């Protein structure tokens with residue numbers, strides 16, 4: 474079961490510059506910065522009520538964030554839903570015909586296991602499932 478919008482991922486060219494911008498916009502500083510080498514990203518997280526804003530800067534030319542910015546420019550990159558059990562939810566969504574981009578949950582930022590759905594099957598919105606591993 475999906476329980477809430479966990480975060481909104483925003484692709485940015487320069488994390489330091491966007492951290493300043495979002496600190497002014499939201500009135501709070503990021504509560505953490507974290508690199509996820511396997512995804513080719515550096516991230517920062519802002520808490521907004523019960524949900525979060527995740528800023529992502531690509532750290533290599535092959536990074537999905539670098540490629541996204543080259544094609545579409547900076548902006549909303551993905552929508553992440555918190556799930557109670559990522560294995561059950563992946564199985565349910567697969568049976569519903571969605572295309573999983575990873576067959577096995579993988580480590581994400583902020584103590585999560587994550588899985589992505591291909592945007593071609595979700596009205597061009599990249600969807601991330603995430604489960605807390607705290």
Ligand SMILES: CC[C@@H](C(=O)O)C(=O)SCCNC(=O)CCNC(=O)[C@H](O)C(C)(C)COP(=O)(O)OP(=O)(O)OC[C@H]1O[C@@H](n2cnc3c(N)ncnc32)[C@H](O)[C@@H]1OP(=O)(O)O
Pocket residue numbers: 482509512514516527529537538540541544550551553574580581582583585587589591592597598599601
């Ligand atoms: C920090 C970890 C984690 C967390 O804990 O929160 C993250 O959030 S990591 C975020 C970065 N990681 C990912 O995005 C992994 C999942 N993404 C992918 O596997 C790929 O990016 C992709 C979605 C499969 C696309 O890869 P690829 O096919 O190699 O790229 P193309 O540039 O050729 O795009 C093909 C097609 O898809 C469209 N596209 C790409 N990204 C998005 C997007 N974010 N939202 C919507 N659409 C997207 C792209 O425009 C192309 O469309 P067409 O041009 O119409 O063919």
Ligand SMILES: [Co+2]
Pocket residue numbers: 480482527551553601
């Ligand atoms: Co994310």
